[in-house]
Amino acid sequence: MMERETEGYAWTSGSDGQREAHSSSPPDHAGKKRKQDPGSETIVTITEDRGDDEDEDMMSDLMKDSEEPSNKRVKPVGKGGGVTGIITPVKTPVLKRFGKSITRSISFRTEARPLPPAPIRSRQKASSFPRRRSSQCWSDTVESHDLTAKEIKRQEVIYELTEGERQLIEDLSLVKKVYYEPMLKLDIMTESELGQIFGTLDSLIPLHEDLLARLERLRGSEKTVGAIGQTLFNWFPCLGAYVTYCCNQVEAKALLDMKKQQKRVEQFLRLCQESSFSRKLDLWNFLDLPRSRLVKYPLLLREILKSTPPDHPDEDTLPDALELVQSIVSEVDRKTGEAECQFYRRGLAYLEEGQRLPEIQLSRFLYCHGELKNNKGQKLHVFLFELCLVLTRSVEDREGGVVFQVYRQPLPTTTLHLEELPDGEGGGGGGAFRGAFTSGNDKVRNCFRVSSRGRSKAQSHSLQANDSFNKQQWISCLRQAMVQSRDRDAQVSQSPMSSRLSPDLALYHIAELSLSSDTEMADQSSQ
Numbered sequence: 001m002m003e004r005e006t007e008g009y010a011w012t013s014g015s016d017g018q019r020e021a022h023s024s025s026p027p028d029h030a031g032k033k034r035k036q037d038p039g040s041e042t043i044v045t046i047t048e049d050r051g052d053d054e055d056e057d058m059m060s061d062l063m064k065d066s067e068e069p070s071n072k073r074v075k076p077v078g079k080g081g082g083v084t085g086i087i088t089p090v091k092t093p094v095l096k097r098f099g100k101s102i103t104r105s106i107s108f109r110t111e112a113r114p115l116p117p118a119p120i121r122s123r124q125k126a127s128s129f130p131r132r133r134s135s136q137c138w139s140d141t142v143e144s145h146d147l148t149a150k151e152i153k154r155q156e157v158i159y160e161l162t163e164g165e166r167q168l169i170e171d172l173s174l175v176k177k178v179y180y181e182p183m184l185k186l187d188i189m190t191e192s193e194l195g196q197i198f199g200t201l202d203s204l205i206p207l208h209e210d211l212l213a214r215l216e217r218l219r220g221s222e223k224t225v226g227a228i229g230q231t232l233f234n235w236f237p238c239l240g241a242y243v244t245y246c247c248n249q250v251e252a253k254a255l256l257d258m259k260k261q262q263k264r265v266e267q268f269l270r271l272c273q274e275s276s277f278s279r280k281l282d283l284w285n286f287l288d289l290p291r292s293r294l295v296k297y298p299l300l301l302r303e304i305l306k307s308t309p310p311d312h313p314d315e316d317t318l319p320d321a322l323e324l325v326q327s328i329v330s331e332v333d334r335k336t337g338e339a340e341c342q343f344y345r346r347g348l349a350y351l352e353e354g355q356r357l358p359e360i361q362l363s364r365f366l367y368c369h370g371e372l373k374n375n376k377g378q379k380l381h382v383f384l385f386e387l388c389l390v391l392t393r394s395v396e397d398r399e400g401g402v403v404f405q406v407y408r409q410p411l412p413t414t415t416l417h418l419e420e421l422p423d424g425e426g427g428g429g430g431g432a433f434r435g436a437f438t439s440g441n442d443k444v445r446n447c448f449r450v451s452s453r454g455r456s457k458a459q460s461h462s463l464q465a466n467d468s469f470n471k472q473q474w475i476s477c478l479r480q481a482m483v484q485s486r487d488r489d490a491q492v493s494q495s496p497m498s499s500r501l502s503p504d505l506a507l508y509h510i511a512e513l514s515l516s517s518d519t520e521m522a523d524q525s526s527q
Contacts, residue, residue, distance in 0.1 A: 136163075145222070154307035158215075158225045161300050165212040168293050172205050175286045178272060188264050197256050197287070199248040200241065204290055207238045228304065229317025236321060239328045242294055246332050247339035249291070254343070256284060258400045294332065297325045337365040344369070344383060348392065349405045359387035359412045367477040370470070372463040380407055382463070384477055387485060388412050389450060391461065409459060411452040413485035418478050421447040421462070446471040450478065 137156055147155070180198055183189050189197075214235060218225045259265045273282050301322045308314045341364055350356055363385035372382050374391075381404055383390045389411040392404035424443035446468050451460035465471035 145224075147224075150307050150309070154304060155224055157300060157303045157307065158228060161304075162212065162215045162219075164293065164296070164300075165208050165215065168289060169205060169208050169212065171286060171289050172201060172208075174277065175201065175283075176205075178277060179283055179286070183265075183268065186268070188268050189259060193255065193259065196248070197252045197259075199252055200245045201287070201290070203241055204245060207241060210238070211235050227313040227317070229314040229321050232301070233317055233321040233324060236297075236325045236328060239294065239297075239325070239332075242290065242328075242332050243335045246291055246294075246336045249287070249336070250340045250343045252287070253284065254401065261400050295329060298322060298329065301325065334365075341365050341385065344404070345385075347402070347404050348390065349395075349403045351405060355406045355410060357388055357410050357412065360385060360390060360410060363387045367481050368473065370474075372465060372474070374464075375462040380463075384413075384474075384481055386481070387414075389416060389478075389481075408461070411450060411459070413481045414489050415452045416478070416482050416485075417451045417453070418475065418482065419449040419451070420475055421449055423447075448475055 137159065145152070175198075180194055184191060184194055214231050215225075215228075218228060218231060220226065260269065269283055272278055273280060301318060304314070305318045305322065308318060344366065345360060345363070348360070365386050367384040367386070369381065369383040372380050374380055378393070381392050381394045383392065383404075391407040391410075393407055394402055394404050397403050423445045444464070446465040447462060448465070448471060449460060449462045451458065463474075465474055
């Protein structure tokens with residue numbers, strides 16, 4: 001996320017919604033500032049459309065005592081895959097595959113050069129939070145110790161776990177205070193809309209406060225923690241509350257993106273993002289923090305276990321706690337994938353009744369989805385459901401939301417054929433890729449072909465991915481879907497009941513099979 005930085009200017013609020021920028025003189029070649037004539041000081045006045053001044057004044061009052069969200073984590077253990085990346089109805093022409101974590105690049109405002117004195121203005125109250133949080137390790141909190149290097153590493157990871165809980169609590173409390181409450185009070189959104197976007201966020205704060213209290217009780221007089229495995233094993237079942245929260249995120253993200261198109265909502269969120277407490281993150285970054293925290297627990301436990309000596313009590317309890325939290329993360333992942341699949345099924349707009357294949361309605365999760373181009377230069381949003389490949393065009397509805405018009409006939413995965421096309425061979429199946437995709441004599445790259453020969457007439461689609469990595473992701477997902485779908489079909493055909501089942505009931509039996517998959521929810525993108 002990029003930040004705007006204006007060096008050499010001190011911005012001060014003026015009357016009538018204006019801001020003044022005072023320019024500082026550049027240094028000369030000797031490294032000294034040129035003497036500045038008071039009459040030569042450059043003053044640039046910029047007038048901005050503030051919208052409703054009363055709303056901003058009230059927002060300012062509501063945000064004064066906010067706590068700053070967590071900025072840095074203590075010695076990160078590692079990066080993990082996300083459970084449920086949320087799908088956004090904005091233009092993101094990349095493949096959304098489950099299992100890919102959301103990474104963010106966060107830059108911070110650098111120190112500016114010395115500025116000329118700005119006009120003195122009265123302040124009602126100083127900010128109650130620092131610009132940044134200091135990053136502190138466990139070893140910084142103790143004066144001396146006689147621990148081994150391995151035990152020090154163990155204490156550092158436990159300290160990171162504890163501080164991570166503390167910072168998450170502050171972040172979630174901040175979201176409620178500076179986003180939810182002001183938007184409700186200023187009538188920027190209705191209570192129902194805010195309830196949909198924020199979901200069960202309130203219920204997560206007491207859970208993490210409970211874990212933080214338990215972890216702090218484990219810290220001894222020398223600020224070291226002994227056994228931690230049983231404490232975590234007893235608390236981890238509370239993470240079941242994440243099923244409801246994460247399943248709601250799919251529709252919450254879609255509603256938030258739609259509401260951002262309204263001027264008052266956009267102005268409010270922009271002012272919050274430009275404020276010091278936000279770290280230049282937007283509202284959704286904060287709402288996604290619980291999901292990011294959930295998937296980090298297995299990583300932290302593995303690191304603690306690596307640094308645990310063989311004769312330690314945690315040697316027996318930590319593996320059980322790790323297995324428990326992994327099963328909870330998998331359950332949240334599975335349920336969220338089902339919620340996402342249902343959300344996109346409802347968003348499909350069929351142009352012909354014959355496009356409503358039973359495989360679409362019986363699919364329970366998505367392997368991946370994203371934007372591809374066909375050989376006519378058209379941008380298509382393609383969904384690879386559990387049992388069917390669906391090509392669509394994304395269009396905006398009357399309410400500002402996104403619907404996906406089904407393009408041509410969907411392709412069941414049981415009859416799907418895949419062909420990887422070498423660079424330069426993107427043609428066939430209805431025509432060659434047109435010159436809009438290439439310049440001069442460049443080869444057409446990153447293409448593959450899907451076709452189906454089953455219950456309906458044969459059809460074929462040559463598709464182009466954004467890059468080679470994106471292409472390989474699609475090919476990997478398609479192959480996985482084809483193999484698993486045909487394996488399930490073979491199992492059903494061998495069942496004694498299959499001969500007495502109607503085709504639709506047989507398909508329902510396929511969908512009801514217990515499947516193990518590593519799918520995760522991805523960010524919604526649209527054309």
